[in-house]
Amino acid sequence: xxxxxxxxxxxxxxxxxxxxxxxxxxxxxxxxxxxxxxxxxxxxxxxxxxxxxxxxxxxxxxxxxxxxxxxxxxxxxxxxxxxxxxxxxxxxxxxxxxxxxxxxxxxxxxxxxxxxxxxxxxxxxxxxxxxxxxxxxxxxxxxxxxxxxxxxxxxxxxxxxxxxxxxxxxxxxxxxxxxxxxxxxxxxxxxxxxxxxxxxxxxxxxxxxxxxxxxxxxxxxxxxxxxxxxxxxxxxxxxxxxxxxxxxxxxxxxxxxxxxxxxxxxxxxxxxxxxxxxxxxxxxxxxxxxxxxxxxxxxxxxxxxxxxxxxxxxxxxxxxxxxxxxxxxxxxxxxxxxxxxxxxxxxxxxxxxxxxxxxxxxxxxxxxxxxxxxxxxxxxxxxxxxxxxxxxxxxxxxxxxxxxxxxxxxxxxxxxxxxxxxxxxxxxxxxxxxxxxxxxxxxxxxxxxxxxxxxxxxxxxx
Ligand SMILES: *[C@@H]1O[C@H](CO)[C@@H](O)[C@H](O)[C@H]1NC(C)=O
Ligand SMILES: *[C@@H]1O[C@H](CO)[C@@H](O)[C@H](O)[C@H]1NC(C)=O
Ligand SMILES: *[C@@H]1O[C@H](CO)[C@@H](O)[C@H](O)[C@H]1NC(C)=O
Ligand SMILES: *[C@@H]1O[C@H](CO)[C@@H](O)[C@H](O)[C@H]1NC(C)=O
Ligand SMILES: *[C@@H]1O[C@H](CO)[C@@H](O)[C@H](O)[C@H]1NC(C)=O
Ligand SMILES: *[C@@H]1O[C@H](CO)[C@@H](O)[C@H](O)[C@H]1NC(C)=O
Ligand SMILES: *[C@@H]1O[C@H](CO)[C@@H](O)[C@H](O)[C@H]1NC(C)=O
Numbered sequence: 001x002x003x004x005x006x007x008x009x010x011x012x013x014x015x016x017x018x019x020x021x022x023x024x025x026x027x028x029x030x031x032x033x034x035x036x037x038x039x040x041x042x043x044x045x046x047x048x049x050x051x052x053x054x055x056x057x058x059x060x061x062x063x064x065x066x067x068x069x070x071x072x073x074x075x076x077x078x079x080x081x082x083x084x085x086x087x088x089x090x091x092x093x094x095x096x097x098x099x100x101x102x103x104x105x106x107x108x109x110x111x112x113x114x115x116x117x118x119x120x121x122x123x124x125x126x127x128x129x130x131x132x133x134x135x136x137x138x139x140x141x142x143x144x145x146x147x148x149x150x151x152x153x154x155x156x157x158x159x160x161x162x163x164x165x166x167x168x169x170x171x172x173x174x175x176x177x178x179x180x181x182x183x184x185x186x187x188x189x190x191x192x193x194x195x196x197x198x199x200x201x202x203x204x205x206x207x208x209x210x211x212x213x214x215x216x217x218x219x220x221x222x223x224x225x226x227x228x229x230x231x232x233x234x235x236x237x238x239x240x241x242x243x244x245x246x247x248x249x250x251x252x253x254x255x256x257x258x259x260x261x262x263x264x265x266x267x268x269x270x271x272x273x274x275x276x277x278x279x280x281x282x283x284x285x286x287x288x289x290x291x292x293x294x295x296x297x298x299x300x301x302x303x304x305x306x307x308x309x310x311x312x313x314x315x316x317x318x319x320x321x322x323x324x325x326x327x328x329x330x331x332x333x334x335x336x337x338x339x340x341x342x343x344x345x346x347x348x349x350x351x352x353x354x355x356x357x358x359x360x361x362x363x364x365x366x367x368x369x370x371x372x373x374x375x376x377x378x379x380x381x382x383x384x385x386x387x388x389x390x391x392x393x394x395x396x397x398x399x400x401x402x403x404x405x406x407x408x409x410x411x412x413x414x415x416x417x418x419x420x421x422x423x424x425x426x427x428x429x430x431x432x433x434x435x436x437x438x439x440x441x442x443x444x445x446x447x448x449x450x451x452x453x454x455x456x457x458x459x460x461x462x
Contacts, residue, residue, distance in 0.1 A: 026073075026074060028075060028101070028102075029073075029074045029075060031099050032061065032069075032074075032075055032076045032099070032100055032102075033056060033061040034096075034099070035076075035094075035096045035097060035098075035099035035100050036054065036061055036064065036067065036076065036079075036100075037054070037056075038094045038096040038099075039079075039093075039094045039096070039097055040054050041094070042091045042092050042093070042094045043089055043090065043091035044090055044091045045088075045089065045090035045091065045112070046087075046089055047086070047087035047088070048084070048087040050065055050066065050081065050089065051064075051065070051089075053065065061076070062074065062076070065081075066079060066080050066081040067079055068080070068105075070102065073102065075100075075101075075102035076100050076102060076103060077102055077103060077104045077105070077127075078103070078104060078105040078106075079100065079103060079105070079106050079107070079108075080105060080106075080107040080108075081107070081108055081111065082107060082108075082109050082110055082111075083108075083109070083110040083111035083112070083135075084110065085110070088110060088111040088112040089108070089111040089112065089113065090111065090112035090113065090114070091113060091114075092113065092114060092115035093108075093113060093115065093117065093118055093121070094118070094121075095118040095120065095121045096121065097118065097121045097122075097125075098118070098120060098121030098122065098123070098124035098125065099124075100125065101124060101125065101126065101127070102127055103125050103127065103128055104127050104128060104129045104130070104151075105128075105129060105130040106125070106128060106130065106131050106132070106133075107130065107132040108132070108133050108136065109132050109133065109134045109135050109136070109156070110134070110135040110136075111135070111136050112136060112137055113133065113136040113137065113138060114136070114137035114138060114139065115138065115139065115140070116138070116139065116140035116141075117133070117138060117140070117142065117143055117146075119143030119144075119145050120145075122143060122145060122146060122149070123143070123145035123148065123149075125149065126149065126150060126151070127151055128149050128151060128152055129151050129152060129153050129154065130152075130153070130154040131146070131149075131152060131154065131155050131156070131157075132154065132155075132156040132157075133156070133157050133160065134156040134157060134158040134159055134160070134180065135158070135159045135160075136159075136160050137160065137161060138157070138160040138161065138162060139160065139161040139162060139163070140162065140163070140164075141162065141163065141164035141165075141167075142157060142162050142164070142166070142167050142170075142181070142186075143167065144167045144168055144169070146167055146170065147167045147168065147169040147170040147173045148169075148173075150175065151175055152173070152175055152176060153175050153176055153177045153178065153200070154176075154177060154178045155170075155176060155178065155179050155180070155181075156178070156179075156180045157180070157181050157184070158180045158181060158182045158183050158184070158205070159182070159183040159184075160183075160184055161184065161185060162181070162184040162185065162186060163184070163185040163186065163187065164186065164187065164188075165186065165187065165188035165189075166181065166186055166188070166190065166191070166206070166211075168191070168193070169193040169196060170193075171190070171191065171192045171193060171196070171198055171201070171204065171222075172192050172193025172194075172195070172196020172197060172198045172221075173193065173196060173198075174196065174197040174198075174199075174200060175200065176198070176200060176201055177200050177201060177202050177203070178201075178202060178203045179201065179203065179204050179205065179206075180203070180205040181205070181206055181209065182205045182206060182207040182208050182209070182229070183207070183208045183209075184208075184209050185209065185210055186206070186209040186210065186211060187209070187210045187211065187212065188211070188212065188213070189211065189212060189213030189214070189216075190206065190211055190213065190215065190216055190219075190230075190235075191216065192216050192218040192219060192221065192222070194218070198221055198222035198225075199221070199222065199223055199224055200224065201222045201224065201225055202224055202225060202226050202227070202248075203225070203226060203227045204222070204225060204227070204228050204229070205227065205229040206229065206230055206233065207229045207230065207231045207232050207233070207253070208231070208232040208233070209232075209233050210233065210234060211230075211233040211234065211235060212233070212234045212235065212236070213235065213236065213237075214235065214236055214237035214238075214240075215230060215235055215237065215239065215240050215243075215254070215259075216240070217240045217242045218242070219240065219242060219243065219246070220240070220242030220243060220244070220245035220246060221245075222246065223245060223246055223247065223248070224246075224248050225246050225248060225249055226248050226249060226250045226251070226272075227249075227250060227251040228243075228246070228249060228251070228252050228253070229251065229253045230253065230254050230257065231253040231254060231255040231256050231257070231277065231280065232255070232256040232257075233256075233257050234257065234258055235254070235257040235258065235259060236257070236258045236259065236260070237259065237260070237261065238259060238260055238261025238262065238264070238304075239254060239259060239261070239263060239264055239267070240264070241264040241265075241266040242266070243264070243266065243267055243270065244264065244265075244266025244267055244268070244269035244270060245266075245269070246270060247269070247270065247271065247272065248272055249270040249272060249273055250272055250273060250274045250275070251273075251274060251275045251277075252267075252270070252273065252275070252276050252277065253275070253277040254277070254278060254302065255277050255278060255279050255280035255300065255302065255322070256279075256280050256300060256301070256302070257301065257302055258301040258302065259301075259302045259303075259304065260302075260303055260304065260305070261304060261305060262304065262305055262306045263278070263304055263306070263307075263308055263309060263312060263328070264309070265309040265311050265312070267309070267311075267312050268309055268310075268311025268312045268314070268315060269311075270315070271315065271316055271317065272317055273315050273317060273318055274317055274318065274319050274320065275318075275319060275320040275322075276312070276315075276318065276320065276321050276322070276323075277320070277322045277323075278302060278304070278322065278323040278326050279300045279302050279322070279323050279324055279325055279326040280300055280322070300325055300326075302326060302327075303326070303327040304326050304327050304328055305327065305328075306328065306329070306330065307328060307329060307330030307331070308321075308323070308328055308330075308347075313332075313337075314337040314340075315337070316337060316339070316341065317341055318341060318342055319341055319342060319343045319344065319365075320342075320343060320344045320345075321342060321344070321345050321346070321347070322344065322346045323346065323347055323350070324346045324347065324348040324349050324350070324370065325348070325349040325350065326347075326350055327350065327351070328347070328350045328351065328352070329350060329351030329352060329353065330351075330352065330353065330354075331352070331353055331354035332347075332352050332354060332355075332356070332357050332376075337359075337362075338359060338362050339362070340359070340360070340362050340363035340364075340366070341363070341365065342363040342365070342366050343365045343366060343367060343368065344366075344367070344368040345360075345363075345366060345368065345369050345370070345371075346368070346369075346370040347370065347371055347374070348370040348371060348372040348373055348374070348393065349372065349373045349374075350373075350374055351374065351375060352371070352374040352375065352376060353374070353375040353376065353377070354376065354377065354378075355376065355377055355378035355379075356371065356376055356378065356380060356381055356384070356394070356399075357381070358381045358383055360381065360383070360384055361381050361382075361383025361384045361385065362383070364385070366384075366385070366389065367389050367391070368389065368391045369384075369389060369391065369392050369393070369394075370391065370392075370393045371393070371394050371397065372393040372394060372395045372396050372397070373395070373396040373397070374396075374397050375397065375398060376394070376397040376398060376399060377397070377398045377399065377400075378399065378400070379399065379400060380394065380399060
């Protein structure tokens with residue numbers, strides 16, 4: 001009985017070797033292997049020996065660590081070598097990478113690659129969809145050719161040393177969904193390709209660069225943006241009213257720029273907005289506000305005028321409003337939504353006047369409230385569930401009356417926001433989670449409550 005079975009096996013192995021032969025005879029497949037070996041030859045440091053088995057004699061290149069081939073064509077479609085902190089790959093990027101013409105995914109994040117991106121090579125990767133070189137030591141300009149890759153949807157070049165401008169036409173390159181260029185040295189302005197189409201763009205993170213000029217009005221054309229992160233640049237002018245056209249916007253961070261002007265009422269049209277970060281006070285203290293030049297690198301420069309429009313304060317999904325020392329003023333009374341979703345509200349060190357709104361008490365999940373150093377008068381509303389808060393600071397106002405009346409309500413709120421199911425791209429979800437974590441970190445760094453969980457801080461009210 002074993003005989004026909006063995007025959008079948010023999011036949012199958014013949015078929016398999018025939019397939020292998022066909023694949024091996026495909027010159028493009030050989031070229032892929034040559035390109036991978038060439039890529040390897042430029043790697044000067046491989047502490048964990050990831051590439052030690054990248055040897056044709058050991059196994060077929062489609063089985064090399066980090067390499068994925070199309071099973072039909074045998075062509076390399078994915079090269080993914082994510083480094084680890086202690087054992088990153090180092091070297092420059094081979095220009096022959098451009099020979100991997102079927103490559104769709106190129107991920108080399110968290111390594112120590114350096115030098116420039118070989119522009120001509122990347123320009124040849126016409127099928128590239130994901131390009132992730134984040135967390136390396138790349139430098140030079142980001143090649144304009146990237147903005148011409150016809151299928152590119154995810155571009156992550158964050159945490160490198162890129163300088164020069166954002167490639168012409170990048171914002172407005174239709175297939176892009178996710179762009180993160182944060183923590184580089186990019187300069188010049190933010191330009192949106194006037195002939196382009198940015199309606200697919202979900203996530204635009206340009207934080208921590210040297211970008212100047214104004215936030216372009218055209219940003220309103222990117223109508224599906226969920227996260228717009230422009231913090232820590234040198235942007236000027238005011239927040240454009242056109243942002244109100246971005247109905248999908250969840251997170252807007254413009255902190256640490258040189259913005260001025262009024263907070264546009266149109267922001268109140270972004271009904272999905274969860275986090276609005278207008279200023280950021282990490283590292284600076286009011287104690288040395290008399291010498292702003294002393295710690296200019298950590299100072300907040302945004303200085304708006306006027307009030308926060310009622311429509312913004314009453315946004316139906318707003319969980320974080322972070323605007324300390326923003327030069328804002330006016331009254332706050334009854335501006336909040338009766339079904340208020342706020343968890344973190346920081347309006348400290350501004351010029352708000354009038355009384356603390358009674359409606360704030362309806363923000364059942366509010367666990368962080370900083371209204372310190374304003375011109376608020378009257379008493380603390382009993383409705384405020386101060387006993388449930390992780391941080392409460394109303395010091396240095398003109399408040400009077402009893403410090404606290406226990407409202408007797410039970411504390412159901414948890415400080416850590418868990419609302420992250422926004423149905424975003426996987427990668428984006430991760431980053432938004434991190435972003436949220438960062439915001440909480442900010443809150444903790446500014447205040448000692450982390451050390452004394454649950455303790456309530458009440459300060460002298462005059
Ligand atoms: C890449 O392809 C070019 C021609 O298309 C060829 O001349 C070159 O040798 C190839 N390089 C490698 C390393 O495969
Ligand atoms: C694999 O290759 C075949 C034939 O070239 C092609 O039709 C298919 O789209 C490729 N699939 C992927 C995932 O690259
Ligand atoms: C990468 O940059 C870091 C930080 O600037 C530096 O410590 C490290 O030596 C660089 N590595 C390489 C391979 O250039
Ligand atoms: C601001 O950007 C600079 C330059 O990229 C960076 O060195 C710094 O760490 C950033 N600061 C914050 C608070 O992110
Ligand atoms: C308060 O938080 C809970 C738990 O996260 C949530 O289910 C509820 O909808 C929140 N309420 C409001 C008004 O935001
Ligand atoms: C609050 O300040 C604004 C100007 O910033 C002023 O017009 C208004 O009268 C003040 N309101 C109160 C109650 O002091
Ligand atoms: C409360 O706010 C005041 C004024 O903004 C500030 O000086 C003080 O450090 C804050 N207290 C705590 C414990 O955060």
